[in-house]
Amino acid sequence: MSANWGSHIELSLFGESHGEAIGIVIGNLPAGIRLDMEQIRWYMKRRAPGQNKMSTPRQEKDEVHIVSGLVDGVTTGAPLCAMIYNQNQHSKDYSELKACMRPGHSDYPAYMKYHGFNDVRGGGHFSGRLTAPLVFAGSIARQILKEKGIIVGAHIQSIHHIQDQPFPVDIDETLLEQLSSKMYPTLDEDVFLQMQEVIESARLQQDSVGGIVECAIINVPAGIGNPFFDSIESHLSPLLFSIPAVKSVSFGQRNITEMYGHEANDAYYYQEGQVKTKTNHNGGVTGGITNGMPIVFQVGIKPTPSISQIQETVNVQTQTNTQIQVKGRHDPCIVPRAVVVVESMAALGILDMLG
């Protein structure tokens, strides 16, 4: 099982949802970065479970213990290892799942690949819980990027059929900082109430819903990226697709495929000596290389697979068709907790790209 990533920044992710701890080792971090622990705690809180009815009731503090690579709050340049101890496992909820495979979760493919030895409890190493250490790593990346003037932020673009507005062409630091300061950021102030109702209605029907997170990275200079195998899109996508439940990533305007060329092309102009585009349908990237406009992309997240309605499945021990009623404490919608995960992955990807 591989859980390593990176060409400049190196990540090595470890742990299971119901094991003792989850964590990450971050290699090649610059020395001399004073970690802003208050900011890190806020980003961790935005993702943490158990805070309201929209989330899994599992209560976890998600306190980060830094065990190496930091002295007096400042990075030393040595691998930085951070651990989060699991505190609230209910492993008996998963006893049936060694044999009966949850539709939509990792159980069956993992059973085939790891011959039934994989840890199914809480999703094991496949769990959305593993995104907690990724948010920690992403928070450090965001801090380093901010020193270069580069800011990342995201909003909930949609939940089920309820849509927020898309990002405007001019995305500034104030807007992104405002979004990141909210627990559930949307551009239209009122739309989250409707989203919340849709989530609650799905929860009451023992069901779940998905949605889309739209993310922006601003102030990346023009000229970063490559045309072919290491384009901006191809560098960010592996990270974004590694977030459990992510099923799509698209850059620029979502409906660009339905436009005419004259509509899709972003017209250039000079503003105070700087090249800008009037529209940003291409999401700040053409030819795989940044054009100086905000990098904008959307991440599609499926409905949570573990729902407590009775579903058809198979028992791999008796090799029979059967039914399953999934237990455990699950998110009726992953999207609200995943916004900061998307931001974190974007920050890690772009920092790595800057070299």
Ligand SMILES: Cc1cc2nc3c(=O)[nH]c(=O)nc-3n(C[C@H](O)[C@H](O)[C@H](O)COP(=O)(O)O)c2cc1C
């Ligand atoms: C923050 C977060 C929370 C999640 N919570 C749950 C959950 O409560 N129950 C569940 O079945 N899946 C949850 N997932 C999704 C599963 O982990 C994921 O669907 C599963 O590992 C299968 O992977 P795939 O959907 O990418 O194919 C969550 C994912 C994230 C990112």
Ligand SMILES: C=C(O[C@@H]1CC(C(=O)O)=C[C@@H](OP(=O)(O)O)[C@H]1O)C(=O)O
């Ligand atoms: C604990 C978290 O989410 C978990 C992600 C998850 C899954 O299958 O992905 C399944 C659930 O695990 P459990 O049944 O142990 O409660 C979620 O609670 C977290 O994100 O921190």
